[in-house]
Amino acid sequence: MDAPSEFMQQAIALAVENVTSGRGGPFGAVIVKDGKVIATGVNQVTAMNDSTAHAEMTAIRNACKALGAFQLEGCDIYSSCEPCPMCLAAIYWARCRTIYYGCTAADAAKAGFDDAYLYEELKKPLGERALPVVNLCRDEAEKAFAAWKKSPMKVEY
Numbered sequence: 001m002d003a004p005s006e007f008m009q010q011a012i013a014l015a016v017e018n019v020t021s022g023r024g025g026p027f028g029a030v031i032v033k034d035g036k037v038i039a040t041g042v043n044q045v046t047a048m049n050d051s052t053a054h055a056e057m058t059a060i061r062n063a064c065k066a067l068g069a070f071q072l073e074g075c076d077i078y079s080s081c082e083p084c085p086m087c088l089a090a091i092y093w094a095r096c097r098t099i100y101y102g103c104t105a106a107d108a109a110k111a112g113f114d115d116a117y118l119y120e121e122l123k124k125p126l127g128e129r130a131l132p133v134v135n136l137c138r139d140e141a142e143k144a145f146a147a148w149k150k151s152p153m154k155v156e157y
Helices: 003-020 055-067 085-094 105-110 116-123 138-150
Strands: 028-033 036-042 075-081 098-103
Touching (some): 003 028, 003 036, 003 075, 028 055, 036 055, 055 075, 055 085, 075 085, 075 105, 085 116
Parallel strands (some): 075 098
């Protein structure tokens, strides 16, 4: 078995173990750098009462902690399932090099994890989305960006 397949098998095993142990949903993720696993994650949404505790998110958090960095350049992520929109965005923000996934979003939907509506919502103009989106206090809020631009302590990302 080649290395990518081995890392994917590990992500899948994490997902299965997470379900059979009763700790969470059927999702696992592994982050690899230079051919070595640096972090793993499993779905902990219900265990932690945290709607953002998806496997990819927990793996990213663990990898950033392990590397002492907020970006994961040169890292690959192996997910037992195609990442949802939140996880996909986080993977992009983390600057991972490659995303490998097992099951598709359609497979997840068949198991009751359907995020198709999120993809559809993101395509809509703000005023047409199901969840109201209201722009408020923009002039005041821009003060934070002005402070950022002037700050000698900012860390670019």
